[in-house]
Amino acid sequence: MTLTGLPDDTIVAIATAPGRGGVGIVRLSGPQSDTITARLTQGTALKPRHATRVTVHDANGELLDDGLALRFPGPHSFTGEDVVELHCHGGPILLDLVVQAACHAGARTALPGEFSRRAFLNDKIDLTQAEAIADLINSTTAAAARNASRSLTGVFSARIDALVEAVIGLRVYVEAAMDFPEEEVDFLAEGDVGARLEDLLTQLDAVMTAARQGSRIREGMKLVIAGAPNAGKSSLLNALAGRDTAIVTDVAGTTRDLLHENIDIDGLPLHIVDTAGLRDSADAVEKEGIRRALAEIQEADRVLLVVDDSHLPDTVDQAMLWPPGIVPLPDGTGLTLIRNKCDLSGRPSGIVATETGAEITLCARSGFGVETLRQHLRDVAGLDASVVETPFSARRRHLESLARARRYLVSAIAQLRDAGAGELVAEDLRCCQDQLGDITGRVTSDQLLGEIFSSFCIGK
């Protein structure tokens, strides 16, 4: 570390995906990038930001590869430091040899996320952008990738920065008012502070709604299909997945282990788990299957409780259907009752809202009515196209900070209304600003940085 807290060593890593490929890139970042590259390429001159044909050699001067080198002198590089990329042939053994040669010449191998971390430390990107890089790389649907790209270009950061600016504006005003204790109350009233706080709350809520959707698209929703044996759970999984992934038979107790399937509905990733039918069983294997089913239910965002509608009255108490003796659903877990086999019951397919959630009548075997379930899942995920202007990717971490910022803002509004106390309003606004600052990393602890960047892949 230098006195400024910025790193003074040079890191190296393979930047391309592990495994074989046409081309593989070894990237260096740090003050010795140029001298290390000169050793590897036997001193070939590199014009900044131009590709140059080079031969790459190991510590003994033996030829390793015929490739291209690309030099980005700091601060005009991805990390803000001197960066050199060696575009080699994409063989993993060869690329490792190039990395070893770089290390022999003075570099050290990078930790996961270390390139992005340096870009952050050099103010090239903020935290939401760094997280967007990881999200872009890890996204499993096109919608998630598009959202991450928008966060990377700073769409989310700009929304947070706008909120922070509004908070600062209010803080300045309120703190100025405190300098005139005699007229403080009038000052606050004249400045329309109450209305401005309310306005800020509206803006914050809009960002929260967008962030919640972004987080949903990023993380998806975990759906657990549960119910009595033979209700048609595996048939429903197959209908949602659009292929015969699970074994379906008329033998009660067909599914004994968990079956996982990942699909997406209009870009919303769904992690679906089919489970063993819940019943009292003496069979050791089935018992274990049921134990695993119950454990999955505890982790679910939503449970699809499948029942054979041909044995069911018109109105049912969902709680009564929950198999007796089975642990209740955790708070906050959504429940949708699926009346299956409507071809046998004769009930028209469709959806009705109930006190505790929704009831959907369908036929899993033919797929009739499954589209209604898909639409319902989009709705409960909050993916209402009318809600969001520009979607961006967001994480739980962001939602938590936004929620804390909101609590301080609500408290500030109450302090102003109930006590008219500028000092308390100012303190709440300061805390609110800190929470927002955590999102972009304007004020962030080292521990949080460690958590974020260590989840990256190496070479990023």
Ligand SMILES: Nc1nc2c(c(=O)[nH]1)N(C=O)[C@@H](CNc1ccc(C(=O)N[C@@H](CCC(=O)O)C(=O)O)cc1)CN2
């Ligand atoms: N070969 C290669 N492809 C890549 C990257 C890379 O590092 N190398 N990237 C990285 O992971 C991404 C592109 N991101 C980049 C971001 C900034 C700069 C950069 O040089 N920024 C300078 C100059 C700005 C300019 O000229 O527009 C700067 O910010 O000052 C380069 C790449 C995706 N593709």
Ligand SMILES: Nc1nc2c(ncn2[C@@H]2O[C@H](COP(=O)(O)OP(=O)(O)OP(=O)(O)O)[C@@H](O)[C@H]2O)c(=O)[nH]1
């Ligand atoms: N008529 C009709 N039969 C269905 C429907 N859905 C499933 N079945 C039949 O019901 C039987 C049980 O279906 P599964 O999907 O294996 O049921 P399950 O809930 O996974 O059963 P277990 O794995 O044993 O707990 C099979 O014979 C299916 O063909 C439906 O909508 N209509």
Ligand SMILES: [Mg+2]
């Ligand atoms: Mg089954």
